[in-house]
Amino acid sequence: MSERTDRHLSRIWEPETETLPRQPLEALQLERLRALLDRLARVPFYREHLAARSVGAQSIRTLADIQRLPITTKDDLRLHHPLGFLAVPRHALARIHGSTGTTGRPTFVAYTARDLDIWSNLCARFLVAGGLRPEHTAQIAFGYGLFTGGFGLHYGIERVGAAIIPAAAGNTRRQIEIMRDLDPEVLICTPSYALTIADGAREIGIDPRALPIRYGHFGGEPWTEDMRREIEDQLDIQAFNNYGLSEIIGPGVSGECAERTGMHIQEDHFLVECLDPETLTPVPDGEPGELVITTLTREAMPLLRYRTRDIARLDREPCACGRHTARMSRVTGRTDDMLIIRGVNVFPSQIEEALLRVEGTTPHYQIEVTRPGTLDEVHVKVEIRPELFSDRMDQMQALHERIAREIHTVAGIRAHVHLVEPRHIERFVGKAKRVLDRRARAD
Amino acid sequence: MTLQQLSLFLENRPGRLGAPLETIANAGINILTLSLADTAQFGILRLIVREWDRAKQLLEDAGWVVNLTEVVAVGVDDRPGGLAAVLAALEGAELNIEYMYAFTLRRGDKAILVFRFEDPVRAIQVMKERGLHPVDAEELFNLTT
Amino acid sequence: MLKELWNDAEGGFHPAGAADFLPESALRQVQLTRLRAVVSRAYDHVALFRQRMDERGLTPSAIQSLDDIRQLPFTVKTDLRDTYPFGLFASPLGEVVRLHASSGTTGKPIVVAYTREDIAVWSEVMARTFACCGMHRGDILQNAFGYGLFTGGLGAHYGAEELGATVVPVSGGNTDRQIMLIRDFAVSALCCTPSYFTHLIERAGELGVDLRALPLRIGIFGAEPWTDGMRDHIEAAAGIRAYDIYGLSEIIGPGVASECAVQEGLHLFEDHFYPEIIDPETGEVLPDGAEGELVLTTLSKKAMPMIRYRTRDITSLITEPCDCGRTLRRMRRIGRRSDDMFIIRGVNVYPSQVEAALLAVEGTLPHYQIILTRDQGLDQMAVEVEVTPEVFSDKVRALEDVRARLAKAIEHILGIRVILRLVEPRTIARSEGKAKRVIDRRHEGT
Known part of the structure; x- marks a missing residue:
């Protein structure tokens, strides 16, 4: 056995499953897809849609037959609020998480104990591929809570047997002090927050390269190869990318191996298609398309052909690491207007709803997203209307604060609110330009 | 007895204060006094002018958000302790002062205090009872010209 | 196995709480065995403890009965600061799977560590806490304790998972969303600080949501002192039973003691945490029932055993049997502290x-x-x-x-x-x- 393979083997959590050749892998997918269709009969939404097309397990002879099956969208989830997509009885649930909805109401994702077990294992796989070892300590600087960010990785690290510092998000100076004092080798956060930590260290006179971190696992927002180089250079670490979304499972859908030439999709659990967003027909490998994902093993809330709205490319060439799974590129765009702000998914419609709640009608507004240093900033400009104007400063400040608070409640982000004079915001013929994204775009 | 005060919403950036003042000046309306309250982000400009209704129309036509507020003006002697004497007289009357500002007259030895009360009508009543001298619009503009 | 056979439909006994009902003699025996083991462990692996034992001419063999604990030196909060970060660890770092931290008395942090066994014990005592408060497998718990370095969030999370409940890990804040979740998910139990819950009650009123009409049945409140008056208000306004729980991160986090259905004092999970009440001035151990400072010894902690840790919380022990049948002694609600800390x-x-x-x-x-x-x-x-x-x-x-x-x-x-x-x-x-x-x-x- 060559040294190269040895190196890779030590970085494979479940060698047998993870290096399954294409043929048995696809046979497993087909078997699981057919079993899934049987289970979906318990979900009224799917029962109806499958019946309408007269399709079922018996109509699936090859994986390509998946194209005969109905698509699921975020709107479908929203319309069946809160847990209309459950395929198990409620008392069988071990966990409920949320994902951002297009309005103030999140959509929900449920897990059985077995779903959580699989999730932990999937996260363990990409963490180990990216250098995590049982003797390591990992600092999680992702928020814990209703959204899945922190939890998947937390349980993945625990599964591997490494130690966790559950630092959660925020308080950068504290994060750095903890890092300096407790010697974690691994950092888990959004890529932009990794750069914030580097900046914060320099501010208090600590060389970020001298921090104990050796590996970083970053996700939750799009980033670029340039950013990776910057992070690796500033913190003197190896940085790994991972991908996932709450509706499917959370982080753990795919992640990079030591080769770092795309993220290995965990195909034994997820069937991923790459489709033209207009026609919903497959694009050739290597071409950008929208990822559409079918959960093959989820118990509580299995989803069929879920439109992620994420644009990426697929590569099915074998990888030097020994895995045969398809790899996906970084996410390079969206097919809807969703923004990702510091790892939080935000829809302009949420901002609009927040303004509606405060003002009773929707004022003229504009969302501007910037990244002055390493962190995203959201500026919401709101034109003042006579009904809301007061000669009293305390009332104006209260209005200002109420808008900011309502945006935080609905969209989960802290925005800089600017009250502006009427007609400050440029009008265009037809639709007003609601969002100005001034950040550097992902490549 | 109350005075009409115009309030404008302004963004706090260079040049914003000049624009509405110019609008009024161009129409030949004289500003008796003004006060500006500002935060880092926005400000509220408060104006007292004789032809407040015409000024309001002009400003609104020019696109400003304008509010009309009733304020109370009180004349005091322009000497140390003048303001303190007024505030002392109001003490215990449970009148809520939202804000106030002051200016002195070009001629004479009088200063004018402008108050925004929660309840201006009761405030005037209390002031009179306590020997203060609220001035109405007519008197105020006569004093200043 | 027992857990599988347990019936979801009925309250009362939960297998997670089996140890709550040990006969007193057996409980004392468990305590003594564990005390001797933990003292040996601390003596062998924690330099500060060994030094203090040596100064007193003591060795672990001095512990022949539970009363012999009185010979041992106290541990205080500043010991954690002075030995920061790893000085009180009794396990090699490789066996540590979790680190929590909080700021010490002067802003310099303190850190606490857990091995895999410690996490299992913590999950167990929190599952027992929830069972004590009447929760079942199949209950939906909204966990509004903050997640992160603070032990409240993750402690409750693991306990509810151990119990077999459904966890909604909402963490703190965003009250409107909390209320929406309670309603939309038919949440049956909720944990947070008591003051946050009274805020939630007020906000629900403003939003026109009647908590009494919802399936919410149980509130588990801790991390700060509260009163019976607050309990009456919470129970009436939200239509729930409200329970007080107690814990501190130096000992394990939440899960040190919990009220039961009787709501007269908090049962200490004393098979894992041995309680004493001392005079805070003299350090003398006080007789049962007397009010004084609570001192706790962790009987089964591996990564960071605490011997006679001075909590600074003032309470007294209730030794009379409880109507719920638990043999665990109870402590009265914490009313005040022997230092100037507030929560x-x-x-x-x-x-x-x-x-x-x-x-x-x-x-x-x-x-x-x-x-x-x-x-x-x-x-x-x-x-x-x-x-x-x-x-x-x-x-x-x-x-x-x-x-x-x-x-x-x-x-x-x-x-x-x-x-x-x-x-x-x-x-x-x-x-x-x-x-x-x-x-x-x-x-x-x-």
């Missing part, structure tokens, strides 16, 4: 931490005062700082900058938001001797 929104705060922050910004310590209020059920902490000529400026923005820097320094140490007010010189009342640094107005008018 705001579940976060422990020492005035010395605030001083450290003010000193760091201003160079000298200005006159200040901490004012605690409760607005619509939500605790607020305001710090009033007298403006000194050195920091005064006629520019509003420069003063605003000073204000922001002071607030940020305090928030950095405490991890909670504070209201910082600059006040005129000499407006904070001076008194002879020690200044009154903390004004607690939270219970006025309630």
Whole structure:
């Protein structure tokens, strides 16, 4: 056995499953897809849609037959609020998480104990591929809570047997002090927050390269190869990318191996298609398309052909690491207007709803997203209307604060609110330009 | 007895204060006094002018958000302790002062205090009872010209 | 196996709580066996403990009975600070799977560690806590304790998972969303600080949501002191049973003690945490029933055993049998402390931490005062700082900058938001001797 393979083997959590050749892998997918269709009969939404097309397990002879099956969208989830997509009885649930909805109401994702077990294992796989070892300590600087960010990785690290510092998000100076004092080798956060930590260290006179971190696992927002180089250079670490979304499972859908030439999709659990967003027909490998994902093993809330709205490319060439799974590129765009702000998914419609709640009608507004240093900033400009104007400063400040608070409640982000004079915001013929994204775009 | 005060919403950036003042000046309306309250982000400009209704129309036509507020003006002697004497007289009357500002007259030895009360009508009543001298619009503009 | 056979439909006995009902003699035997093991472990692996034992001419063999614990030295909070970060660890770092941290009395952090076995014990005592409060497998628990380095969130999370409940890991804050979740998911149990829940009740009222009409049945409240008056209010306004739980991160986190259906004192999970009550002045152990400072010894902690840890919480032990049948002794609700720590929104705060922050910004310590209020059920902490000529400026923005820097320094140490007010010189009342640094107005008018 060559040294190269040895190196890779030590970085494979479940060698047998993870290096399954294409043929048995696809046979497993087909078997699981057919079993899934049987289970979906318990979900009224799917029962109806499958019946309408007269399709079922018996109509699936090859994986390509998946194209005969109905698509699921975020709107479908929203319309069946809160847990209309459950395929198990409620008392069988071990966990409920949320994902951002297009309005103030999140959509929900449920897990059985077995779903959580699989999730932990999937996260363990990409963490180990990216250098995590049982003797390591990992600092999680992702928020814990209703959204899945922190939890998947937390349980993945625990599964591997490494130690966790559950630092959660925020308080950068504290994060750095903890890092300096407790010697974690691994950092888990959004890529932009990794750069914030580097900046914060320099501010208090600590060389970020001298921090104990050796590996970083970053996700939750799009980033670029340039950013990776910057992070690796500033913190003197190896940085790994991972991908996932709450509706499917959370982080753990795919992640990079030591080769770092795309993220290995965990195909034994997820069937991923790459489709033209207009026609919903497959694009050739290597071409950008929208990822559409079918959960093959989820118990509580299995989803069929879920439109992620994420644009990426697929590569099915074998990888030097020994895995045969398809790899996906970084996410390079969206097919809807969703923004990702510091790892939080935000829809302009949420901002609009927040303004509606405060003002009773929707004022003229504009969302501007910037990244002055390493962190995203959201500026919401709101034109003042006579009904809301007061000669009293305390009332104006209260209005200002109420808008900011309502945006935080609905969209989960802290925005800089600017009250502006009427007609400050440029009008265009037809639709007003609601969002100005001034950040550097992902490549 | 109350005075009409115009309030404008302004963004706090260079040049914003000049624009509405110019609008009024161009129409030949004289500003008796003004006060500006500002935060880092926005400000509220408060104006007292004789032809407040015409000024309001002009400003609104020019696109400003304008509010009309009733304020109370009180004349005091322009000497140390003048303001303190007024505030002392109001003490215990449970009148809520939202804000106030002051200016002195070009001629004479009088200063004018402008108050925004929660309840201006009761405030005037209390002031009179306590020997203060609220001035109405007519008197105020006569004093200043 | 027992867990699988257990019936979801009925309350009462839960297998997670089996150890709550040990006959007293068996319980004492378990305690003695574990005490001897933990003292040996600490003696073998923790230098500070060994040194203090040696100074007293003691070895672990001195422990022949539970009463022999009185010979052992106390451990205090500053020991954690002085040995930061790893000085009190009794396990090699490779066996540690979790680290939690909090700020110590002066802003310098303290850290606590857990092995895999410690996490299992923690999950067990939290599952027993929930069972004690009447929760079943199949209950939906909304966990509104904060997740992160604070032990409340993850402690409750693992306990509910161990119990077999469904966890909604909402963490703290965003009250409107909390209320929406309670309603939409038919949440049956909720845990948070009692003050946050009273805030939630008020907000629900404003939103026109009648909590009494919802399936919410059980509230599990801890991390700060509260009163029977607050309980009556919460139970009536929300239509739930409200239970007090107790714990501290130095010992394990939440899961040290819990009320049962009888609601008269909190059962200590004393097969894992051995309680004593001492006179805080003399250190003498007081007889059962006497009021004094609670001292705890962790009987099964591996990574960081605590021997005779002084909690500074004042309480007394109830040794009479409880109507619920548990043989575990009970402690009365914590009413006060033997130091100047106060708790705001579940976060422990020492005035010395605030001083450290003010000193760091201003160079000298200005006159200040901490004012605690409760607005619509939500605790607020305001710090009033007298403006000194050195920091005064006629520019509003420069003063605003000073204000922001002071607030940020305090928030950095405490991890909670504070209201910082600059006040005129000499407006904070001076008194002879020690200044009154903390004004607690939270219970006025309630």
